[in-house]
Amino acid sequence: xxxxxxxxxxxxxxxxxxxxxxxxxxxxxxxxxxxxxxxxxxxxxxxxxxxxxxxxxxxxxxxxxxxxxxxxxxxxxxxxxxxxxxxxxxxxxxxxxxxxxxxxxxxxxxxxxxxxxxxxxxxxxxxxxx
Numbered sequence: 656x657x658x659x660x661x662x663x664x665x666x667x668x669x670x671x672x673x674x675x676x677x678x679x680x681x682x683x684x685x686x687x688x689x690x691x692x693x694x695x696x697x698x699x700x701x702x703x704x705x706x707x708x709x710x711x712x713x714x715x716x717x718x719x720x721x722x723x724x725x726x727x728x729x730x731x732x733x734x735x736x737x738x739x740x741x742x743x744x745x746x747x748x749x750x751x752x753x754x755x756x757x758x759x760x761x762x763x764x765x766x767x768x769x770x771x772x773x774x775x776x777x778x779x780x781x782x783x784x785x
Contacts, residue, residue, distance in 0.1 A: 657681035657774040659750045671740050671783070677733040677750030677776060683708055688753040688763035690772065691724060691735045693746035693781075702765025703748070704735060715765045716734030717743075732765075741785045750776040 658680040667673055673763040675691065679724055683689065690705035704724035706712040712724050723736045751772035756762045 657683070657752050659752065659774060659776035661748065661750050661776040661779040664748060664781045666784065667740055667781040669785045670739055672736070673740065674737070675735040675746075675748055675779060677735075679731050679733060679752070681714045681755065683730055683752060684755075685709070685758060686755050688756045688760075688772070689724075689726065689733050690751050690753075690763075690765070690769065691748060692751055692769045692772075693736060693744075693748045694778075698746075700749075700768050700785075701712045702768055703725055705763050705765055706733075707760060707763050710775075711763075713764055714729060724738040735780070740784045742779075745781060745783050747778040747780050749778045 660678045663675040687708050691703040692700050693703050694700040704714045706724050721739045725734045751776040753772045
């Protein structure tokens with residue numbers, strides 16, 4: 656139903672910026688939630704930023720003020736602009752979609768770690784050096 660392909664990862668020095676993109680094939684809807692998650696080696700997956708299709712975004716405390724999630728007008732690409740990068744941002748970043756959030760948005764959050772999201776990309780690696 657939905658396929659996701661991330662791009663834009665790479666290596667950057669501390670304080671630098673990167674923009675990740677996620678190409679979305681298939682159709683989302685007004686009850687969908689789209690998000691970015693990350694997993695560092697030896698650590699659990701964590702939510703980074705999520706947004707509903709109307710643009711209401713929420714962020715993990717660790718990235719607030721540094722990262723911005725956005726969509727293109729056609730809702731076919733999801734972006735994550737990452738600024739002021741830190742070594743602790745090093746991880747594999749995944750794009751994900753919760754196709755039907757019928758809870759009124761309570762699952763469109765970073766704090767649940769993506770357990771409600773049914774569609775995932777293959778991931779793109781981000782490495783931040785000090």
